[in-house]
Amino acid sequence: MIEVRSVTKSFDGLRAIDDIDMTVKPGSIYGLVGTNGSGKTTILNMLCGVTRQDSGTIMFDGTPVYENPAVKQRLWYIPDDLAFYGPYTINELARFFGRMFPHWNAAILDVTLQHFHLDRDKRISRMSKGMRKQAVFALGFASEPDYLILDEPIDGLDPLVRKRIWELIVGASADRGMTTVISSHNLREMEGFCDSICAIDHGKVFIERDLDDLKSDIHKLQVSFGSNASSAGNAQGSDARTGIDAYRDLNVLKQWSSGSVDFLIVKNSQQELDRFAAAAKPVIFDRIPLTLEEIFIYELDRGNDEYTSRL
Numbered sequence: 001m002i003e004v005r006s007v008t009k010s011f012d013g014l015r016a017i018d019d020i021d022m023t024v025k026p027g028s029i030y031g032l033v034g035t036n037g038s039g040k041t042t043i044l045n046m047l048c049g050v051t052r053q054d055s056g057t058i059m060f061d062g063t064p065v066y067e068n069p070a071v072k073q074r075l076w077y078i079p080d081d082l083a084f085y086g087p088y089t090i091n092e093l094a095r096f097f098g099r100m101f102p103h104w105n106a107a108i109l110d111v112t113l114q115h116f117h118l119d120r121d122k123r124i125s126r127m128s129k130g131m132r133k134q135a136v137f138a139l140g141f142a143s144e145p146d147y148l149i150l151d152e153p154i155d156g157l158d159p160l161v162r163k164r165i166w167e168l169i170v171g172a173s174a175d176r177g178m179t180t181v182i183s184s185h186n187l188r189e190m191e192g193f194c195d196s197i198c199a200i201d202h203g204k205v206f207i208e209r210d211l212d213d214l215k216s217d218i219h220k221l222q223v224s225f226g227s228n229a230s231s232a233g234n235a236q237g238s239d240a241r242t243g244i245d246a247y248r249d250l251n252v253l254k255q256w257s258s259g260s261v262d263f264l265i266v267k268n269s270q271q272e273l274d275r276f277a278a279a280a281k282p283v284i285f286d287r288i289p290l291t292l293e294e295i296f297i298y299e300l301d302r303g304n305d306e307y308t309s310r311l
């Protein structure tokens, strides 16, 4: 289990990470998403003990990670910038890491390299960007880490390689309980593979949930009270006859209308929606599931609305 508690980090007076809490369950795949510059890389660097937080604690199974070789031997970090690996070949790196990591498994390296068709004697700096990532993945899996920490690793890889990498991650989680923390802007893939999602903006966590829970209480609704009734958008919720007042019982993130049909993004449980439909009796009431990308955008928009309304 990784536990981040009340962590802050500033650079030259800029508070890049602002009092965050995160809990990563053992064996899970934990997705870190956020806008550019929101603080993802800063968090991952602190998780790996590369950077030290200004305040707060980061614990791996109850033990701090910073300057702690015992914890670092159990984790593999793939940063966004792979310059460190550039001067070396895969074989040279395998010899180096083979001495550092107690569970080093040369057979896994062989199998993974066969899948990726990489030359073990070529310098990493001479490989393409995608091949460099594949090489560092292959080395990482050979270290059999308990924790795999990945900074935008799949972005820029071809679909076949991405599929193979997700198979390896999911397989290691299932077979030996490996825990993965992964940042990416590819929300579609994160939605397909992550157990939990942590979304950050301006250094603050604004969502941290199991993905299934997150998707079960945010919905898009299509509602109509019939062609004679004015839409909620037109009536501004003032006409009880149309059932419009009932929207006040919903937690509406966004609302717009087209003719007599209202579209709403709401944050409510299925039971609350059932109660709304039973009380308001709309002629049309459709619930459409939202993608992670849509949830992220609506939640972020709402945060910005709240922020701008305070100005």
Ligand SMILES: Nc1ncnc2c1ncn2[C@@H]1O[C@H](COP(=O)(O)OP(=O)(O)OP(=O)(O)O)[C@@H](O)[C@H]1O
Pocket: 011, 012, 014, 016, 034, 035, 036, 037, 038, 039, 040, 041, 042, 043
């Ligand atoms: N070493 C540093 N010195 C000064 N400022 C930094 C440093 N590292 C990060 N920052 C600042 O901290 C903030 C968060 O940066 P970070 O790289 O963590 O964002 P990110 O979410 O990973 O962004 P992206 O999605 O664009 O990769 C930014 O405002 C960035 O300019």
